[in-house]
Amino acid sequence: MKISMWMLYDALAAQCLRHNLDDRAKKRRIKSVMPYEGPQGLTGDRLYVADAAGPDAVVIPPAPGFIIFVGENFVLESPGACQYIVLEAAGYKAGLAAVCRAFDTYRDWYDTLQDELNGGLNLSRLCRLGSDMLGNFTMLYDREYNIIAGEFALDDAHSRLLIEKSGPFYALSADAVRQLKSNADFQQTFRQTGADVCIVDFLPYAVLYVNLGQGSVYEGRLCVTDTRRPFKNGDYQIAEILTEVLRVAIKRQAVRGSDESRRFGAFLQKVLDGHVHSDEQLETALQLWHWKRFGRYVCLYIQQSEQDAQTSSDLFLISKITLSLPGSCSVRYKAGIACVVSLPARETARAAAARLEHFLKGFIPGVGISDVYTDFMDTAAYHSQAVIAAEMGAEDSAARWCRHFRDYAMAHYFRYGTSVLPAIHYCDEDVRRLMAYQDTRTDYYGTLKAYLENNMNLLETSKALFIHRTTLFNRISKIREMISADLNSPEDRTRLLISFKLMEADKAYRRPQREKGRGTA
Numbered sequence: 321m322k323i324s325m326w327m328l329y330d331a332l333a334a335q336c337l338r339h340n341l342d343d344r345a346k347k348r349r350i351k352s353v354m355p356y357e358g359p360q361g362l363t364g365d366r367l368y369v370a371d372a373a374g375p376d377a378v379v380i381p382p383a384p385g386f387i388i389f390v391g392e393n394f395v396l397e398s399p400g401a402c403q404y405i406v407l408e409a410a411g412y413k414a415g416l417a418a419v420c421r422a423f424d425t426y427r428d429w430y431d432t433l434q435d436e437l438n439g440g441l442n443l444s445r446l447c448r449l450g451s452d453m454l455g456n457f458t459m460l461y462d463r464e465y466n467i468i469a470g471e472f473a474l475d476d477a478h479s480r481l482l483i484e485k486s487g488p489f490y491a492l493s494a495d496a497v498r499q500l501k502s503n504a505d506f507q508q509t510f511r512q513t514g515a516d517v518c519i520v521d522f523l524p525y526a527v528l529y530v531n532l533g534q535g536s537v538y539e540g541r542l543c544v545t546d547t548r549r550p551f552k553n554g555d556y557q558i559a560e561i562l563t564e565v566l567r568v569a570i571k572r573q574a575v576r577g578s579d580e581s582r583r584f585g586a587f588l589q590k591v592l593d594g595h596v597h598s599d600e601q602l603e604t605a606l607q608l609w610h611w612k613r614f615g616r617y618v619c620l621y622i623q624q625s626e627q628d629a630q631t632s633s634d635l636f637l638i639s640k641i642t643l644s645l646p647g648s649c650s651v652r653y654k655a656g657i658a659c660v661v662s663l664p665a666r667e668t669a670r671a672a673a674a675r676l677e678h679f680l681k682g683f684i685p686g687v688g689i690s691d692v693y694t695d696f697m698d699t700a701a702y703h704s705q706a707v708i709a710a711e712m713g714a715e716d717s718a719a720r721w722c723r724h725f726r727d728y729a730m731a732h733y734f735r736y737g738t739s740v741l742p743a744i745h746y747c748d749e750d751v752r753r754l755m756a757y758q759d760t761r762t763d764y765y766g767t768l769k770a771y772l773e774n775n776m777n778l779l780e781t782s783k784a785l786f787i788h789r790t791t792l793f794n795r796i797s798k799i800r801e802m803i804s805a806d807l808n809s810p811e812d813r814t815r816l817l818i819s820f821k822l823m824e825a826d827k828a829y830r831r832p833q834r835e836k837g838r839g840t841a
Contacts, residue, residue: 390415
């Protein structure tokens with residue numbers, strides 16, 4: 321990544337005494353920061369930090385470059401040759417550290433953009449990262465003036481008049497589009513190749529924009545409004561960097577919609593049919609989609625009628641799912657649309673479903689949502705969860721649009737037992753979490769089970785487990801930290817006990833009885 325002097329000036333403005341920056345400072349040429357140690361070997365792609373607070377003046381030769389002076393005791397042999405900033409002399413080391421921090425802030429931000437680009441390709445998250453850096457609302461428009469990503473405020477009268485709901489999108493109102501198209505200054509913006517600001521009389525704010533297309537054809541644009549703070553000189557370069565990343569993300573999404581999408585979709589259908597058993601085959605296919613076998617996944621399922629199946633409505637829905645959930649793959653499967661979503665580290669299944677609801681609520685009655693799982697090889701079973709949630713939600717007159725399997729798990733078990741899914745799928749999440757510790761030195765699963773079966777009596781439980789009461793007390797304290805259930809709640813205790821009974825009833829997951837006297841701390 322390369323940044324501009326104006327970007328650094330914005331980050332260091334509170335410490336700046338003066339500067340000599342012009343249009344050359346807009347160029348993103350700086351790729352690293354170095355201490356200035358003399359005129360030898362200076363290059364135009366590095367920023368040099370010079371100690372100008374000492375008794376001897378720093379002499380800078382007449383060579384073009386970028387310099388930050390800490391202090392004012394310096395001499396430029398050719399004042400117009402270099403772009404420079406003067407920082408207050410609070411100590412050279414402190415000044416150099418401040419410059420490095422400013423540079424690292426931009427580099428870390430760019431690395432975060434790249435991580436998102438190589439992960440979910442989520443345009444809205446990229447725009448939010450841009451908003452965080454720019455300090456203003458950032459929106460991405462397509463060629464039809466729809467806002468396809470980003471954030472904006474509808475809490476003022478001007479915005480409510482300019483922006484309206486259009487199908488699954490928000491878009492500029494028809495009246496706003498007519499006024500813009502009739503404005504000569506606005507028409508000039510379509511021929512702009514870099515970042516620029518547009519000020520139109522009827523807009524209550526200035527707009528910093530960068531066109532997505534790099535020719536004469538309008539393909540959409542990134543827009544930033546100055547509703548939170550005035551624009552700074554470095555904002556232009558930040559917007560250009562963000563737009564470059566968005567262009568790549570859009571192109572990669574287009575690739576996913578072509579040959580790679582069809583190939584991975586065919587592979588996903590094999591996974592759902594249970595025809596993929598080779599780890600090597602699985603890893604190779606997942607690399608095509610920039611996924612890994614072990615991650616955080618969730619399955620979605622949308623039921624379709626016979627009429628829908630005979631039309632191209634599934635293609636429309638799949639395109640909308642891809643737009644709202646870029647880190648996903650959707651295919652037509654049996655009587656509906658199956659979708660697998662790769663979740664970012666901090667996103668929940670409910671958050672992903674909420675984004676889908678925003679785009680599709682007006683087009684379909686609801687969506688089935690599985691639990692989150694970590695091994696892609698388990699996709700077929702969790703797809704069944706999503707199908708169950710969709711079907712049982714359709715029978716429920718009070719069903720929500722987002723139909724989570726967890727809300728219907730027990731009802732389905734009491735109706736069908738384990739004939740459709742193994743018992744572990746019906747178990748409470750806390751019980752499944754404790755199962756991960758079965759083969760470790762401390763058996764939290766067995767401890768909680770015995771504790772609940774003995775009505776939370778420490779003495780009786782310690783006798784049943786052949787461990788000391790202090791050991792049991794420490795284990796229970798740890799378990800309370802590990803689970804979300806409240807052991808003081810009768811409802812939560814009942815739910816946990818039912819889950820333990822389910823596991824006992826299913827032979828595939830029945831645990832061998834621990835040997836007596838094998839208590840561990």
